[in-house]
Each structure stands twice: as structure tokens, then as C-alpha cells.
Amino acid sequence: MIGERKVMQEALFYGFSLERHVPDNHLLRKIDRFVDLSEVRAHLEPYYSETGRPSIDPELMIRMLIVGYCFGIRSERRLCDEVHLNLAYRWFCRLGLDGDVPDHSTFSKNRHGRFRDSNLLRKLFETVVARCIKERIVGGEAFAVDASIIVADAHRRRSVAKGEDLDPTSSRAIAEYLSVLDDAAFGGSTPVEPKVISPTDPAARYTASANSVAGYAYSDNYLIDLKHAVIMDVEATTTIRQAEVGAAKTMLDRTAEQFDVTPSRLVADGGYGSAEMVAWLVDERGIEPHVKLIDKAERTDGTFSRSDFAFDPERNVYVCPGGQELRKYHRAFAKPRDGVTKAGTMIYFARKQDCEACALKPKCCPNGPVRTIGRSIHEAARDKARAIAETEAYAVSCRERKKVEMLFAHLKRILRLDRLRLRGPSGAKDEFLLAATAQNLRKLAKLAHFPAPVFAT
Structure with missing residues (x-):
């Protein structure tokens, strides 16, 4: 027998608990206890005016951005719509049932202004890393470093021959490109001039990875701890080896300065096996180089090597x-x-x-x-790397190095950061920092256990 037709009737009063409607196993409930935004207001206070209308709560914007990068919501327009409709997103953002969701343009205004001026996203990332250390999911003994190509938001068939053909007043990305020409992570990494330059995002370099179409891209550099693949640092660079090697040094120094953590061994592929890099690790930092050397001394024509x-x-x-x-x-x-x-x-x-x-x-x-x-x-340091390559520990390191490659696969397939949405070096840095923060928060939610309940006696 067919059932009665249900007609929705509006009630005069509702008893509704948003807290009760978010499941205990929901990802946002798991990561909520690790999101510490207590210092955001004090950090941003010098960048707000003392007069005028009250601004949008910066903590709300940060929580919304975390939601977007944790669930692969790439558009801020769509993010605002999803937060407006999704109960779990509203609970995480502390909006309640009737809280207003900010307009999407608010994110762009703050990102190009006070967020970048105050380096807030770097502060947020380091806060999460510090929590990973506190939860003891960072070993600190073995690190791995690698880089992955992320396609830039620029048409691959549009180009100019020289940087002089660009108008620095036409876009923010061009102005940023001119400001990083001497930066070791971009223009200063190599004296070789690029053959073509994108008029949309000039700092992106024309390149191609294996089995992919050539186009403009940036390099996302990760330094991870091999115990649980926690991302210790992240850096955006141009897509050439010299810049990526320089980024590895920058990330190791920054991690040692910020968290007082220096690994005893570093695992990397052959791109980091130059004599200068190996000597820097051995002689200046005292780190064992579990790295495949760039060595062209061996001969294959039958003559003596x-x-x-x-x-x-x-x-x-x-x-x-x-x-x-x-x-x-x-x-x-x-x-x-x-x-x-x-x-x-x-x-x-x-x-x-x-x-x-x-x-x-x-x-x-x-x-x-x-x-x-x-x-x-630097042959003495290279000899040490050759000796390490003959050990069982090196074979273990080669297997563990896949952890950083798995993080890049997760970044592109799950978090959907296979193509940048923001332009310029600052845009790439912002997206990489937020994505790495989201990956570390998901790692905390998976590995860090809830404290045991305390019962009254």
C-alpha cells in the first residue's frame, strides 16, 4: 500500500543543536582541536586601522580557507556557498545556524593585503608543525626533500620573448616577477635567461615533466620528517634544479632555527647529488647525505674509469x-x-x-x-656519500623516500592542487602553505589520539 504524501509544515519553534549534527568521526571534528588561532588577532592587529567599520573576523576567514584546502574546494566563490549550506562547515567556522558567510571578494582583499604583509599563512603553517612536534609524531632523525611541478594559471601557448616587453603596471603578477629577478628561488637561481615568458604569470617557467605537456609551472618543495611524513617546511621556487637545491638548504636552515630540529640524515634523489650540496650537508651541517650522486666519472666504452x-x-x-x-x-x-x-x-x-x-x-x-x-x-664529502650508498641504511632510505612522493600524489589527486589558481610567486607560496597546512592537519587527525577520559573517583 502506498504511503501518505508527506507535506512539510513550518513549525513556530525549533529545537536544533548544531553540535549534535556533526558526527564524531567527521574530519573537521578531528582536526578542530589542533587548530590554534589564538594569536591571529594579535598578529594582525598592526595591519588594521583604528578607525572605520569593524572588519570581517580574520579567524573566520582562516577557518574557511582550512575547510577549502582540506576538502579540495578550489574556488572561493564555491567555498562560500558550501560553508553556507554545510552544517559541519558552519560548526567548524563557528557560524552557528544564522551566521553570515563573508563575500568571496573579502578573501582576495585580505590575501593581497594584510595576510601577505604579515606573513600570516607562514605563521599558521609553523603553528601546526609545532603542534605535530608536541604530539610526538615528528621523529627529527631523518628528513627527505623533493620537489614537484605544479602547473601555473597561464596559457602555455602565449608568450613574449623578453621581460622588457611586459608592462609592470598592468598586473600584480608582473610586478612580483620584476621584484624577484635577483631572488635565489627565482631569477637569481641561474644566469640562463628563459626562452619564453608568460605575459600572464612571468615568474612561472616554461617546463615539462615526464609524460606531460610542456607549460608554465612552479616547483612545490617539501621537507618532510620520515617518521610519519609530516611536512616540516615548504617553499615555492622556479622549476629548475639549482632553485630546488637552494630551497632545500633554505628549508633545513629555517627548520633548525624555528624548531631547533636538525636531522642526522637527509634522503633525496639524484637532483640533489651535486658536489656543492653534498659538501654543504657533510662539512657545514654534519648531516649524512643519503643521496644519489651526480657522477659522470664512470666510463662505459671499456676503458679505465x-x-x-x-x-x-x-x-x-x-x-x-x-x-x-x-x-x-x-x-x-x-x-x-x-x-x-x-x-x-x-x-x-x-x-x-x-x-x-x-x-x-x-x-x-x-x-x-x-x-x-x-x-x-668536495671529493671527500662525495666519498662519504659513496660509502653510505653501500650500506643497508641507504637501501632503507631509498624506500622511505617514496613518502614524499606520496604526499605530492595526495596533494594533486585528493586536495586537487594540480594547477594553481593564484598567480605570481606570492600566490604560489600562499597556495603551497595552505595545502601543506591542510595535509599536516589531516595527519594529526589520523595519528594523534584523543586524551583518555578522566573519571571521577
Whole structure:
């Protein structure tokens, strides 16, 4: 038998509890106890005027942004609509049932103004990291670093040849591009000028990752703790190796200064295996480099590689398989020379008469009169990295390095940050900081347990 038709009747009074309608296992209820915004007002107070109308509550805007990045809501227009309709979002944002949701334009106004001027989003991220340390989900012993390409909000087929063709007064992104030309994370990272520049977002660099279409993009750099893959620091850079290596140094120094945490080993791929980077880790920071070296000394044509030559550190010479010595200089100079090239290498070579009389010359230097070997000034640090690469701990590090790659996969597939919405270096930095904050909050919700209840006796 068909049931009666239900007709909605408006009641004069309602008894409704918003707290009761948010499930205990909801993500927002789990992360709410880790969101500490008690210092936001004091942090922003110098950036507000003492006169005029009361502004939108900054804590409300921050809570709404956390909701947006935790649930992959990329549009602030849509975010305002979702917070207006969703009971759990209203509960998390402390709006109640009848609280007004701010207009979407409020976010843009504050982001380009007081949020960036006060570096509020960096403060928010560091507050969450400090809570991760307090909850003991940060080991502090082993870190990993990597970068991932995030597509910029710029058409890949529109470009100009030179930066002089851009009008600095036409957009905020162009003005930011001109301001970071000497920044080590952007224009100052390499003397090579880009072949094409985007007129929409000039700081984004034209590049391509494996199995993807070329386009303009930024690099999102993560420094994570390998115990539970907590993001310790994040940095936005241009998409070239030199900038990413520089970002790794910046993040390690900033983590040590801000949280007094320095790892004993750093895990990274071959992009961070330059001699300068390895020497910086070993000699200046005392960190074990679990890094694949950038090493071009091994030969594949059947001739002797550099590993076939024995180095004598006391005499500062190489000894070839035939027993002859390779030196930087075979005669004394009135004015001593260090023999270091501009690239930071020292060239060792044998004497011509020794090579001509050697029976091993066809396997040593068949195409030249003498054999030469280049040795980096940081070769001692590189030797330490080679020794580490032979250990079982290095094999474990190679497996653990996948944790940072999984974070990037989560960032792009779950949080939907595979393409930037904001433009310019500041826009990329804001999005990366908020996304990393959301990932750490989700990690806290998963790993940090609720305190045990205290019962009356």
C-alpha cells in the first residue's frame, strides 16, 4: 500500500543543536582541536586601522580557507556557498545556524593585503608543525626533500620573448616577477635567461615533466620528517634544479632555527647529488647525505674509469693501474698554484713519456696523448656519500623516500592542487602553505589520539 504524501509544515519553534549534527568521526571534528588561532588577532592587529567599520573576523576567514584546502574546494566563490549550506562547515567556522558567510571578494582583499604583509599563512603553517612536534609524531632523525611541478594559471601557448616587453603596471603578477629577478628561488637561481615568458604569470617557467605537456609551472618543495611524513617546511621556487637545491638548504636552515630540529640524515634523489650540496650537508651541517650522486666519472666504452685509479691523499696524487703517478703539476713553480678550475675541480694528468711507453694505453687513453682525471674540491664529502650508498641504511632510505612522493600524489589527486589558481610567486607560496597546512592537519587527525577520559573517583 502506498504511503501518505508527506507535506512539510513550518513549525513556530525549533529545537536544533548544531553540535549534535556533526558526527564524531567527521574530519573537521578531528582536526578542530589542533587548530590554534589564538594569536591571529594579535598578529594582525598592526595591519588594521583604528578607525572605520569593524572588519570581517580574520579567524573566520582562516577557518574557511582550512575547510577549502582540506576538502579540495578550489574556488572561493564555491567555498562560500558550501560553508553556507554545510552544517559541519558552519560548526567548524563557528557560524552557528544564522551566521553570515563573508563575500568571496573579502578573501582576495585580505590575501593581497594584510595576510601577505604579515606573513600570516607562514605563521599558521609553523603553528601546526609545532603542534605535530608536541604530539610526538615528528621523529627529527631523518628528513627527505623533493620537489614537484605544479602547473601555473597561464596559457602555455602565449608568450613574449623578453621581460622588457611586459608592462609592470598592468598586473600584480608582473610586478612580483620584476621584484624577484635577483631572488635565489627565482631569477637569481641561474644566469640562463628563459626562452619564453608568460605575459600572464612571468615568474612561472616554461617546463615539462615526464609524460606531460610542456607549460608554465612552479616547483612545490617539501621537507618532510620520515617518521610519519609530516611536512616540516615548504617553499615555492622556479622549476629548475639549482632553485630546488637552494630551497632545500633554505628549508633545513629555517627548520633548525624555528624548531631547533636538525636531522642526522637527509634522503633525496639524484637532483640533489651535486658536489656543492653534498659538501654543504657533510662539512657545514654534519648531516649524512643519503643521496644519489651526480657522477659522470664512470666510463662505459671499456676503458679505465676513475675508480680504477687509486688516490693517495698524503702525496695528493693518483696512481694508475700501470703504477704511474698523475699529478696536478709535474714541476715546481716560483709562485704556488692551487690548480682549481672555475668549476671547482682539480685536474690530474700523467706525463706524456709515461703514457707512450705504457702497455695499458689502449685501455686507458686511446684517443689522447695522456690520461687526465678531474677531482672535485668536495671529493671527500662525495666519498662519504659513496660509502653510505653501500650500506643497508641507504637501501632503507631509498624506500622511505617514496613518502614524499606520496604526499605530492595526495596533494594533486585528493586536495586537487594540480594547477594553481593564484598567480605570481606570492600566490604560489600562499597556495603551497595552505595545502601543506591542510595535509599536516589531516595527519594529526589520523595519528594523534584523543586524551583518555578522566573519571571521577
